[in-house]
Amino acid sequence: MTKVYRILSLWDVHVPEVDPWAFKAVLDFAKDNQPDHVVLGGDFLELSSCSQHGGDPDPLALVDEVNAGIAALEKLRAAAPKAKFTYLEGNHETRLKRIIANSLPTLHGALRVPDLLCLDEFECEWVPYRHLWRPKLPGGKMGKLYYTHGEWTTMYHAAKHLNAYGVSVRYGHTHKPQVYTRGYGNGRVCIAIGSGCLRTLSPDWIGPNAGWLHGFGWDEFMPDGDFTADNIVMVNQKFAWKGKVYGKTR
Secondary structure (H helix, E strand, O other), X not given: OOOOEEEEEEOOOOEOOEOHHHHHHHHHHHHHHOOOEEEEOOOOEOOHHHOOOOOOOOOOOHHHHHHHHHHHHHHHHHHOOXXXXXXXXXXXXXXXXXXXXHHOXXXXXXXXXXXXXXXXXXXXXXXXXXXXXXXXXXXOOEOOXXXXXXXXXXXXXXXXXXXXXXXXXXXXOOOOOEEEEEEOOOOOEEEEEEOOEOEOOOOOOOOOOOOOOEEEEEEEEOOOOOEEEEEEEOEOOEEEEOOEEEEOOO
C-alpha cells in the first residue's frame, strides 16, 4: 500500500476566544488519526491586547493571551506527539508588530510572536504573513497544495483566491468554508479551499449573523505531490468521521 502524508490544518482558532467544544473535537480527531504534520493556519491568537481597532472595553493583557496560546499548543503537541508543526502568521499575529511600529518603535524585533509562544520548544516552523507554504514530502517531492492564511472575504472568496494565486491553495481568514475548482483536459486540477474556524462564532462585536462555521482541513498527499483534500465542517460543534462522532454529543 502506498503511504500518504497526512496534514491536519487548523484555522482561525483565535485563542483565548477558541470554542472549547470545537477545539476538543479536533484534539480528539488528532489523537485518533495521528497526522504527519499539523499546520496552524494563522490567527491562532486573537491578540486583542494589541488591537488598534478598539471595541473591547476590558481586553486581556498580552501575557494572558500568550499563556493561553502556549497551553493550546501543549494540548496539540500532546495529541499529535510525532507530527511536524508549521505556524502560518495571520493578520491577527501582525497586530503585535503593528502596535510596536506605531507606538513603541524602539521595541522592534524585541517582542515577536514566535519567541513569546516558544515555538522552538514545540519544534514549530514559523512562516511569515502572506507567504505561500507547501510541504516537502518524505520522498523529496513538494506537495501540490499550498497553504496561506488568506486575503479576501468576498462572497466568492474561493474563486478569488484561486484566480489570484493560480495554484491549488488552502486558506482561512473568512471563517466561511468554501471550495472552488478548475479542471483541465489533461487531468490537472486546481482547487481553492476556504476552511472554517475554531473560534467562538458570535462575539459581541459582530453578533449571531456573521455566517461563520466551525471546521478544519485534512489533506492526504500522494508520493508524487498530488493530494486529496477534505474540508470538515462542524454542525452544532460536532462532526462524524469514519463512523465516530467528535465534539459536542450532548
